[in-house]
Amino acid sequence: MAKHRGTSIQGNLEDYTVSTDTPDASLDIQAPITYNNSEQRTAVVCIYPATVVRDGQITGEHYVWNGAGSVVSVRTEDVPELLSLRLGATGCCGATAGGNQLFQLP
Amino acid sequence: MALITGNPLGNVVSQEELYLEGAPYIYIQDNNAAPLNNPDADGYYWGMTGSTTYPVYLLGCVSNVKLTEGVTMNDVRCDTVGVKDTIQKRDYIELDLDITSLFGLATSAKFMNLSPATVKTQFEKVGMGSISNVQYWMVYAPNIYDEVAGDLIMIHLHKAKFVSNWTLDFKYGEPWKLSNVKIRAYADSTKPTTQKFGVFIRSDKSALP
Numbered sequence: 001m002a003k004h005r006g007t008s009i010q011g012n013l014e015d016y017t018v019s020t021d022t023p024d025a026s027l028d029i030q031a032p033i034t035y036n037n038s039e040q041r042t043a044v045v046c047i048y049p050a051t052v053v054r055d056g057q058i059t060g061e062h063y064v065w066n067g068a069g070s071v072v073s074v075r076t077e078d079v080p081e082l083l084s085l086r087l088g089a090t091g092c093c094g095a096t097a098g099g100n101q102l103f104q105l106p
Numbered sequence: 107m108a109l110i111t112g113n114p115l116g117n118v119v120s121q122e123e124l125y126l127e128g129a130p131y132i133y134i135q136d137n138n139a140a141p142l143n144n145p146d147a148d149g150y151y152w153g154m155t156g157s158t159t160y161p162v163y164l165l166g167c168v169s170n171v172k173l174t175e176g177v178t179m180n181d182v183r184c185d186t187v188g189v190k191d192t193i194q195k196r197d198y199i200e201l202d203l204d205i206t207s208l209f210g211l212a213t214s215a216k217f218m219n220l221s222p223a224t225v226k227t228q229f230e231k232v233g234m235g236s237i238s239n240v241q242y243w244m245v246y247a248p249n250i251y252d253e254v255a256g257d258l259i260m261i262h263l264h265k266a267k268f269v270s271n272w273t274l275d276f277k278y279g280e281p282w283k284l285s286n287v288k289i290r291a292y293a294d295s296t297k298p299t300t301q302k303f304g305v306f307i308r309s310d311k312s313a314l315p
Contacts (some may be wrong), residue, residue, distance in 0.1 A: 047158050050212040050223035050230070067222065069159035087225065092166040092207045094131050100210070102225075104158075 040076040045069065048087060048102045057081040071106060079105075122313060129171040130249035130261065132203070134216065134289070136160040137242035137265050150305050151297055152262035154246050162246075163216060166207020170285075173261065174200050199263060199303045201245060201289040206281050208274075216243075217268050217287055242267055245289055245304075255311060263291035263304035 046052050046065035054063050056078030063072050074082065086099030139160035142153025156162035176198045182191035208214050211230045212223035221233035248260035270288035277283075293302040308314070 045158055047161065048212065048225065049161055049163075050225045053224065053226035055227070068161055069157075087230075088210050093164070093168075095164055095166070 041073045042076045042079050043071050043106050044074050044079060044082055044103050045071050045106050046102065047104055048100060052102060054082065054085075065103075124251075124313070126249065126251050126259065128249065129168055129203075130247035130259075132165040132168055132171070132201070132289075133162050133246040134165065134243040134266075135162045135246070137244055139244065141244065141262070141264075149298065150301060150307065151264065152246070152260070152305050152307060154244060163213050165203075165205060165213075165217065168203045168205055169283075171201065171203040174202060176200060176290075196293075196303065198293075199291040201247065201261075201263070201266075201291075202270075203287050203289075204283055204285040205287055206283050208282060208284060214284075217289075218272060218284065219268055242292075243289070245291065252310075257308075257310040257312070259306070259308045261304060261306055263289070264294035264297050264302070266291040 044063075047068055049068045051067060052065040055061065056063065056075055058077040058081070059075045061075055061078065063074055063078075065072055082103045083101075083105070085102045087102055088099040091097055091099065133154055135154045135156065139154070139157060141151045142155045143151060145151045154162050175196060178195045178197055180193050181189045182193060183189050205217065210223070210225075211220075211232045212225065215221065215223050215232045219237040221235050223230055223232045225231075243266045245263040245266050246260065247262075248258055250256070250258045266289045268287065269290045270286050272287055273285050275283050275285060291303050295302065
């Protein structure tokens with residue numbers, strides 16, 4: 001007949017504390033997924049030599065470019081209107097017709 | 107042509123029957139940008155490539171364009187004999203012009219030494235403040251004198267600055283005109299000594315086969 005060794009677990013349980021607080025912030029918790037509400041952004045470069053201030057035609061978001069070469073991340077919905085902007089309707093004396101382009105994609 | 111006085115003997119170089127007319131186009135670009143030909147196969151520095159950071163500006167309706175120079179000249183005077191020589195030192199090359207195109211203000215701000223422009227919906231604004239003494243420009247001024255053959259002449263200045271006290275005339279019955287604009291080109295120590303102020307280049311297939 002086999003011998004069974006009896007063990008009491010009472011003493012071991014007393015060494016542990018069970019917490020019901022919220023998890024530690026350092027834990028990697030997956031962010032909640034949202035649908036049909038994404039905010040896509042696109043980098044747009046100013047190629048006009050001035051500080052250019054515009055409000056997005058679609059979103060109304062306020063953008064400021066600090067001179068030629070500066071890049072601002074804009075809402076993608078506003079990009080087509082920004083790329084189509086031309087400053088000055090007519091070019092003089094050898095200039096390309098249609099005015100000066102203000103923005104381009106990098 | 108035989109002259110009654112007699113022609114010079116030996117090697118004589120004559121000039122061409124070619125006369126140009128009208129002003130060149132005038133482009134400027136920040137001097138920090140590299141010239142398009144930097145240098146070309148013959149060692150000359152000229153041309154422009156507009157970049158995002160350093161755009162090329164085309165000056166609009168220009169008139170009364172003149173290219174001149176500043177030279178320091180001092181005679182070598184020997185009081186026993188008189189003036190035996192004149193020592194010359196080129197100080198600068200200068201392009202003088204008037205401009206009738208005043209817009210956009212972002213471009214006018216360059217040749218009027220105004221503040222950088224702010225452009226927003228329906229507005230562009232520039233300030234009249236201090237003049238920047240650290241802004242230098244390259245100047246590229248081509249003139250095509252035979253459109254069919256594509257013959258041209260061009261001037262390229264390496265390191266220039268707008269130095270004049272301009273005058274904006276508001277005359278009755280006349281277009282507004284900015285007069286007394288001077289682009290003064292200084293010696294650019296980064297270029298070869300023989301072209302430290304700039305270069306002249308001509309292309310003519312028929313005359314220069």
